[in-house]
Structure formats: structure tokens, C-alpha cells
Amino acid sequence: MTAKSSVRNSEYLSTLERGLSVLRAFSRERPEMSLSEVAVVTELSPAVARRCLHTLVELGYVAKRDKRFLLTAEVMSFASAYLESMNLEQAVRPHLQDVRDETGDSSSLAVFSDPDVLYLIHVSTNRMVRLAAGVGTRFPAHATSLGRILLAHMPKERTRDYVANTPLTRFTDRTIVDRKRLAQILKQAAQNDYASVKDELDYGIVSVAVPVRAGNGDVIAAINCSTATSRVESDEMRDTRLPVLRRAARAIEIELQRYPVLVNSITAAALS
Incomplete structure (x- = not known):
């Protein structure tokens, strides 16, 4: 999180920020990750990372294969x-x-x-x-x-x-x-x-x-x-x-x- 984000207005949704941070965590070097890996990369607690991941799975932006998560093509939208x-x-x-x-x-x-x-x-x-x-x-x-x-x-x-x-x-x-x-x-x-x-x-x-x-x-x-x-x-x-x-x-x-x-x-x- 950058220094400029330390002051938020009352309309700021931290839950949205966390969900977007999960999407941004995937990269060429990390095309798929486990829950614990996502938590480490995003610096979120495992419980918060899990809720974000499962919400994104429900929305179709993330897929789960066995115990690993990956982006779907839907993010291209x-x-x-x-x-x-x-x-x-x-x-x-x-x-x-x-x-x-x-x-x-x-x-x-x-x-x-x-x-x-x-x-x-x-x-x-x-x-x-x-x-x-x-x-x-x-x-x-x-x-x-x-x-x-x-x-x-x-x-x-x-x-x-x-x-x-x-x-x-x-x-x-x-x-x-x-x-x-x-x-x-x-x-x-x-x-x-x-x-x-x-x-x-x-x-x-x-x-x-x-x-x-x-x-x-x-x-x-x-x-x-x-x-x-x-x-x-x-x-x-x-x-x-x-x-x-x-x-x-x-x-x-x-x-x-x-x-x-x-x-x-x-x-x-x-x-x-």
C-alpha cells in the first residue's frame, strides 16, 4: 500500500481494494497460486485472502484447480x-x-x-x-x-x-x-x-x-x-x-x- 493511501475518504471500500490486490497478485512469474501464496504476496491474512478468492471464483474472474487458483480470461473484460x-x-x-x-x-x-x-x-x-x-x-x-x-x-x-x-x-x-x-x-x-x-x-x-x-x-x-x-x-x-x-x-x-x-x-x- 502506498503512502498516499494512508488517508482515505469515507466512501473508500477496503474490501474492494483487497479484491483488486488479489487479482494483481497473479503474474507471469505467478500464473497460479495456493491460498497461502496469495496471502503472502498480497500481505492479507489467510482468512481475508480466502474470502476474496472465493468471491472472485463465484464472479468468474478466478478459477480453482485442486488447491491452486488462477485467473480466467474474464479479467480481459x-x-x-x-x-x-x-x-x-x-x-x-x-x-x-x-x-x-x-x-x-x-x-x-x-x-x-x-x-x-x-x-x-x-x-x-x-x-x-x-x-x-x-x-x-x-x-x-x-x-x-x-x-x-x-x-x-x-x-x-x-x-x-x-x-x-x-x-x-x-x-x-x-x-x-x-x-x-x-x-x-x-x-x-x-x-x-x-x-x-x-x-x-x-x-x-x-x-x-x-x-x-x-x-x-x-x-x-x-x-x-x-x-x-x-x-x-x-x-x-x-x-x-x-x-x-x-x-x-x-x-x-x-x-x-x-x-x-x-x-x-x-x-x-x-x-x-
Whole structure:
């Protein structure tokens, strides 16, 4: 539970929070869990975890096989409702597809979801990579080009707080975990208006990202290109992909003017 959740208004439903925490406990590393495992991950008592799980089973969002629980496809209805109600696919995907077609790289749009980046749209290629992304994928912001450009354009005090207090996991021997160096990288990204990463989230992956702005100039999202280092080196990635990404970002920004509710939704998530 985050510090901001310490003060609740009278309408807050802690039971709903607990149920959602159970849904969020499942991941690629934990596709199915026992009751005791769910209790440990969510930091709920076994009795509360059991009630949440059995309620979710009754609602069809969780299934039980023997003594283990797993998500059902019904949870996808939440993502579908968001994508459809916000017109996200119509506003963004065609421009990311243009990026993919022109570069041969995968392309994504993501927003900041402390302490990660959260992928909202992903257009892939046929090339196999170890770290596949999709709608709802989360990666630590400090190790990704998307995360770095979003961090770079946050209010300075929020960027400083992230750098000073967020655990910086090392994924490879090239992952930047030195806080002073990360602060310098973010400062440079803000000045250059792009961020690039190579071999930091995983070996063999290079990416570059640019911001997407709302009508008032605030950065609300970011888009990137990502590909294998065997195809292109960092300098070439920057020189050849940046013009393509910046055209796509501008096209998305123009498109977003038609969907103010989507802009409000993304902005609210970024500020939460």
C-alpha cells in the first residue's frame, strides 16, 4: 500500500481494494497460486485472502484447480472496456503500425504507473525476443527508454523522489542503478527530448522513445521503437528512428485532440 493511501475518504471500500490486490497478485512469474501464496504476496491474512478468492471464483474472474487458483480470461473484460471506451486503438494503433512498417521494429505506447511503465498499445513484429510486451505489460521505468523519457519530463521534485527512493533493480550488468548517474541521464533525456536504452532490461534489446504531449504541452505518454541489437546499434537506432517516432508522436497528439476523455484518463493515471 502506498503512502498516499494512508488517508482515505469515507466512501473508500477496503474490501474492494483487497479484491483488486488479489487479482494483481497473479503474474507471469505467478500464473497460479495456493491460498497461502496469495496471502503472502498480497500481505492479507489467510482468512481475508480466502474470502476474496472465493468471491472472485463465484464472479468468474478466478478459477480453482485442486488447491491452486488462477485467473480466467474474464479479467480481459476490464482491459476491453478501457480500450473501447477511450478509443485508444483508433487514436494510437494506426500510427504505431506505421512506425513498425517503416522501421521493422516493434512499437509501443506506454504511460507511467509508479514505479513502472504500463503498456497500453503494442505493435509487434515477427521477430522473437525474450521479453515480449503486450497490453498491460509493466516494466520498471528506470531500465526502459519509455520510462526514462516519462521520468525526464515529470515535475522535478517527482523525478528527484523517484531517483532517490525507488528500488533500482539490476537486470543485466549494463543496467543503470547508480542514482547520480540515472539523474544525469534523465536530465539529458529532458534536454534531448528522447531516451535510449541498450542491454539494460535484457541483453540484446535496444530501444528509443519520445514523449507524447497533451494540448497544453504536458507529457502524458511515450512511444518507442524496440528491436534486437543484432539488427541495429544505438547510434543508428537514434539517427534513423527518431524522425519516424517524432512524426508518429505528433500524429498521435493531433489525434488525441478528438478524444479529450482519453487525455483526461491518461493524465489522471499519471498524476495518481
